Amino acid sequence: xxxxxxxMTHRTSRGGGIARRxxxxxxxxxxxxxxxxxxxxxxxxxxxxxxxxxxxxxxRDLNARILTREYSAHFVATVGQAADAxxxxxxxxxxRLDALRWKIAAAAKSERAASxxxxxxxxxxxxxxxxxxxxxxxxxxxxxxxxxxxxxAVTVSADLQREAEAxxxxxxxxxxxxxxxxxxxxxxxxxxxxxxxxxxxxxxxxWTRRMGTEVKLVDSLGTVPEALxxxxxxxxxxxxxxxxxxxxxxxxxxxxxxxxxxxxxxxxRRMDQRMADVTAMITDxxxxxxxxxxxxxxxxxxxxxxxxxxxxxxxxxxxxxxxxERQAAVDALDKQRSAVTADAxxxxxxxxxxxxxxxxxxxxxxxxxVIVLAIVVLxxxxxxxxxxxxxxxxx
Numbered sequence: 001x002x003x004x005x006x007x008m009t010h011r012t013s014r015g016g017g018i019a020r021r022x023x024x025x026x027x028x029x030x031x032x033x034x035x036x037x038x039x040x041x042x043x044x045x046x047x048x049x050x051x052x053x054x055x056x057x058x059x060r061d062l063n064a065r066i067l068t069r070e071y072s073a074h075f076v077a078t079v080g081q082a083a084d085a086x087x088x089x090x091x092x093x094x095x096r097l098d099a100l101r102w103k104i105a106a107a108a109k110s111e112r113a114a115s116x117x118x119x120x121x122x123x124x125x126x127x128x129x130x131x132x133x134x135x136x137x138x139x140x141x142x143x144x145x146x147x148x149x150x151x152x153a154v155t156v157s158a159d160l161q162r163e164a165e166a167x168x169x170x171x172x173x174x175x176x177x178x179x180x181x182x183x184x185x186x187x188x189x190x191x192x193x194x195x196x197x198x199x200x201x202x203x204x205x206x207w208t209r210r211m212g213t214e215v216k217l218v219d220s221l222g223t224v225p226e227a228l229x230x231x232x233x234x235x236x237x238x239x240x241x242x243x244x245x246x247x248x249x250x251x252x253x254x255x256x257x258x259x260x261x262x263x264x265x266x267x268x269r270r271m272d273q274r275m276a277d278v279t280a281m282i283t284d285x286x287x288x289x290x291x292x293x294x295x296x297x298x299x300x301x302x303x304x305x306x307x308x309x310x311x312x313x314x315x316x317x318x319x320x321x322x323x324x325e326r327q328a329a330v331d332a333l334d335k336q337r338s339a340v341t342a343d344a345x346x347x348x349x350x351x352x353x354x355x356x357x358x359x360x361x362x363x364x365x366x367x368x369x370v371i372v373l374a375i376v377v378l379x380x381x382x383x384x385x386x387x388x389x390x391x392x393x394x395x
Contacts, residue, residue, distance in 0.1 A: 061119040064171050068122045069237060071167055072114035075130070075160055079106040080244070082156040086149040095146050097255055098196060102153070104248045105198040106133065111237055123171065125203045127164040128184050132200065134161040136193040145196070183210060 057065070083103040087096040113129050116122035134157040136142045137150070146153050169177050183206075191201045 057119070060171055064123045065119040067167055067171065068114045068119070068126050071126060071164060072110045073237070074163075075110045075126075076103075076107040078156060078160060079103050079110075082152055086146050086152055089149050089152075090147060092147060093255075095149065097252070098145050099149075100248060100252050100255065101196040104245060104252060105196055107245055107248075109198045109200060115234055115237065121204055121207070123168055124180060124184065124207065127161075127168050127180075128187050128203050129198075129200065130157070130161040130164040131184055131188045132191070132193050133157045133198070135188055140192050141194050142196065183207065 080103045083099040087099040090096060090099075109129055110126065113125035114122050116125055134154075137145070137153045137157045142153075144150060165181075168180060172180060187203060187206060190206075193200070
């Protein structure tokens with residue numbers, strides 16, 4: 001078991017071959033995209049609510065989760081190496097294509113089984129899948145799939161089944177292990193794999209049917225740190241194998257469409273060059289933005305200085321214009337004031353002169369009236385006496 005897990009650090013050699021040629025940049029970019037998508041899905045998921053404090057996972061469940069996922073990584077690497085060896089050892093294009101299908105399906109199904117929410121279900125599902133694959137290559141529908149290279153697939157599958165069984169035996173009590181073994185054997189007999197698509201029936205339904213409806217599949221989701229560790233572990237699994245699976249799928253699609261290996265390699269090299277160009281652009285973007293910002297700042301400073309100079313010139317010109325207009329207004333006001341003063345003096349002289357003439361005329365008329373009145377007052381009695389006297393003398 002330890003020797004099996006020690007080989008987890010190795011990756012496939014031929015598709016593998018394409019993965020290395022396609023290169024690290026494509027893998028890292030794909031891993032980042034997959035991790036981002038998973039984070040969005042985790043953030044949008046409303047089916048799981050984490051509370052703190054929460055009941056932690058039992059020691060057995062925690063160990064089962066960790067060991068099952070480590071075994072899954074080892075499973076994917078081992079199948080990938082075996083499939084590459086089969087493809088390299090056979091000149092038959094159909095065998096090479098089936099070897100590629102094998103590692104694609106095995107990687108996907110193993111990771112799906114190992115990432116079950118319930119650690120015990122993950123352990124049992126992983127064990128059941130390894131047993132199904134061993135039965136498929138030894139006596140099932142895939143017993144002659146790889147021709148002369150078939151023994152390699154049979155041996156690898158049997159070794160993986162024994163390792164999964166040994167892992168389950170370490171994690172369970174003897175009586176429980178015996179019951180689980182009987183359940184796995186029955187499940188494999190009732191649900192054999194039919195082809196390299198590895199379409200599998202759910203293990204949860206027969207397990208609950210066997211254990212009864214009262215069985216509790218998930219006793220606890222664990223504490224918040226355990227849930228975060230689980231999410232991080234899932235991201236690591238996707239980041240480790242996701243880019244490889246994408247490359248394998250691309251290689252399978254290319255081979256199925258009749259694209260030659262040389263054409264695929266050339267396309268991958270072009271893709272790698274484009275990814276390198278994109279990476280270089282991303283790397284240079286901060287510098288470019290900084291340079292643009294500096295240029296924009298320089299242009300802004302120059303424009304601002306020009307604007308301020310124009311404002312100062314316009315201010316000086318406006319001040320001079322205002323001063324000129326103000327002086328002209330003062331001069332015009334002085335002229336108007338002088339004209340008004342002259343008119344007032346002329347009008348005053350004319351009024352005085354006309355008033356004097358009128359007073360003299362009134363005085364003359366008054367004197368004449370007094371004289372006339374005096375004559376009338378004095379002359380009438382005198383005249384009357386005169387005429388009366390003459391009248392008496394005639395008589």
